[in-house]
Amino acid sequence: MKIINKFLIISVIASLVITSCKKTEDYYISPNSPSSLTMAALLSSVEVGTMNSLEGDLARTSSILIQQNTGVQSQSQAAQTYGLIEDQFNNHWGQIYQNLENANQLFEMAGSNNPYYAGISQIMSVLNWGAATDLWGDIPYSEALQIKKDILQPKFDSQELILAGMISTLDDAIANLNMNVSANSLVPGSDDIMFNGNISSWIKIAYTLKARYLNRYSNKGNYNPSAILNALASGITSNNDNLYCVHGGGNAQNQWYAFENNRGYIVSSASFVDSLKLRPTDLRLQYYFSQNVNGDYIGSPVEDYNDEDTISRFGVYLAGSEATPYPLVTYAEAKFIEAEAKVRMGDATAYASLNEAMKASCLEVTAGAYDGFDIALYADSSTNLSRVMYEKWLSMYGQIEAYNDYRRTGYPELTPNPGGVTNVIPKRFPIPQSERVNNPNAQSPAITTPVWWGL
Numbered sequence: 001m002k003i004i005n006k007f008l009i010i011s012v013i014a015s016l017v018i019t020s021c022k023k024t025e026d027y028y029i030s031p032n033s034p035s036s037l038t039m040a041a042l043l044s045s046v047e048v049g050t051m052n053s054l055e056g057d058l059a060r061t062s063s064i065l066i067q068q069n070t071g072v073q074s075q076s077q078a079a080q081t082y083g084l085i086e087d088q089f090n091n092h093w094g095q096i097y098q099n100l101e102n103a104n105q106l107f108e109m110a111g112s113n114n115p116y117y118a119g120i121s122q123i124m125s126v127l128n129w130g131a132a133t134d135l136w137g138d139i140p141y142s143e144a145l146q147i148k149k150d151i152l153q154p155k156f157d158s159q160e161l162i163l164a165g166m167i168s169t170l171d172d173a174i175a176n177l178n179m180n181v182s183a184n185s186l187v188p189g190s191d192d193i194m195f196n197g198n199i200s201s202w203i204k205i206a207y208t209l210k211a212r213y214l215n216r217y218s219n220k221g222n223y224n225p226s227a228i229l230n231a232l233a234s235g236i237t238s239n240n241d242n243l244y245c246v247h248g249g250g251n252a253q254n255q256w257y258a259f260e261n262n263r264g265y266i267v268s269s270a271s272f273v274d275s276l277k278l279r280p281t282d283l284r285l286q287y288y289f290s291q292n293v294n295g296d297y298i299g300s301p302v303e304d305y306n307d308e309d310t311i312s313r314f315g316v317y318l319a320g321s322e323a324t325p326y327p328l329v330t331y332a333e334a335k336f337i338e339a340e341a342k343v344r345m346g347d348a349t350a351y352a353s354l355n356e357a358m359k360a361s362c363l364e365v366t367a368g369a370y371d372g373f374d375i376a377l378y379a380d381s382s383t384n385l386s387r388v389m390y391e392k393w394l395s396m397y398g399q400i401e402a403y404n405d406y407r408r409t410g411y412p413e414l415t416p417n418p419g420g421v422t423n424v425i426p427k428r429f430p431i432p433q434s435e436r437v438n439n440p441n442a443q444s445p446a447i448t449t450p451v452w453w454g455l
Contacts, residue, residue, distance in 0.1 A: 253322030
């Protein structure tokens, strides 16, 4: 595998621009300067790189595939017709592995004397491993990041092995973050862009991520809903605990905002907009999308995609301004996971968790303007897996997790684009061309082949 080991991200500003047409090498400088190799610089680096990877084109493409948005031009239109091609993802693959390399360097530098830095680096690693294996399935894992051992063409490991490794890493991260502050020679502060050194917040994120990835086993014999609920009990407890990609002005701007203002290849989807409009009081519609020229919210059909003035575009939730935050792990997600686990184990209180998830989403999406109490009205008899996943699809707009959930559960029931190059919604992204060409161990499964945990 081609690992860009000789470069290091250190620029927070440069890394937050749109990167779909830029080489990831442009954002790195040589780490030969000792002043670069500090834990603070590495932590900021891996956080910025991770935000750049998880917020950008991977998320936008995922949102098109599951009909939250519609691609109407250029590479976005290609995604609309399921025309995912290998070289489309070269830079994204390279950047994720660079993030992992930086996180690994931070972990090694932290050692046993800085468990807080080590724990955060492990969480950042899991976020990147998770994105890579969720989207591509089997990937280099156990032999990746081993350039010092001259392993330049690592083997592809099974997603099952990777998932188990990620959960184990989260357990280690939790142990590190629960160490007494006195066990640390240095502690994170403003170099922690996401939480400003708040270790209790990172612990909650680690537990919530553990629940997310334990939930990946829902189609497997070792699925354990009780373990999921146990993890959630120590996880996020309100929207105040949410993990976001954070932004500022200038080049450190929200990628959805930058994309919409510079390209505008994506509009709203009729499937998504029409579903939201079934409940006229659901104010999230007004935050997800902008009104069209007629003052209405209209989505583009999946098969008759267009970008005319009658079609709504991004609203203020994801693309309101250059400083708009982007959600990575949220309280709403945690409560949806809880509701799903309870449904699968036959717990009659699943409806309460589902209603709380919906209310958390409404408050988060509208910045507190709408509490969702008038739509969060599920009762025990009406709560099942299809309803949980339908509401989660409406709530996790623009997030990769929504695409993961669809492939894992088959919900919501979406009609594939009849004009697509395949007759099913893609079940994975193609292995990037750069990896397939440079690594003889690379696999090339069809995009219609489910990943290990998928349907």
